[in-house]
Amino acid sequence: MTAALSRTARHLISIPVVSVMLIGSALAATPAPAGATSCSGCHPPNARVGTPVPQLVGQPASQIVAAMTAFRAGARPATVMDRIAKGFSEAETQAIADWYAAQK
Ligand code: HEC
Numbered sequence: 730m731t732a733a734l735s736r737t738a739r740h741l742i743s744i745p746v747v748s749v750m751l752i753g754s755a756l757a758a759t760p761a762p763a764g765a766t767s768c769s770g771c772h773p774p775n776a777r778v779g780t781p782v783p784q785l786v787g788q789p790a791s792q793i794v795a796a797m798t799a800f801r802a803g804a805r806p807a808t809v810m811d812r813i814a815k816g817f818s819e820a821e822t823q824a825i826a827d828w829y830a831a832q833k
Contacts, residue, residue, distance in 0.1 A: 759831050762824040764817055774832050785829040793826035794819075 761774070768785070776786040785793055799805035800814035807814075817825070 765825045786832045790826035790830040797822045
């Protein structure tokens with residue numbers, strides 16, 4: 730009983746340590762461009778993070794830019810992205826899209 734408990738306790742301690750190391754190495758690889766943190770609260774910058782919001786990591790930059798252009802123009806239905814896309818210039822959107830495309 731006590732052996733099983735302490736094994737569980739060791740696992741509970743190791744989970745946050747490993748996730749901090751994974752997030753740390755992802756961030757160290759490529760610094761996020763201006764504005765990217767406005768996206769990463771909803772779109773995780775890491776393919777290993779589960780999310781009900783469409784995943785941007787793994788998409789080509791051109792696809793992210795095309796979606797943002799369509800949201801901005803009101804050509805693509807959205808709940809929030811039409812409003813968010815209007816707050817970013819084409820250059821900012823391109824930099825954020827390039828950054829997401831480089832994440833794993
Ligand atoms: C409040 C949460 C939230 C934030 C912040 C946010 N998004 Fe989104 N995003 C969504 C949701 C939800 C959708 C699905 C479309 C909708 O309902 O608006 C989406 C869809 C998208 C899509 C289409 C992806 C696909 O595969 O269909 C792109 C591209 C995108 N967002 C880019 C961005 C970028 C770039 C930013 C930062 C400038 C950003 N989003 C910030 C919630 C968010």
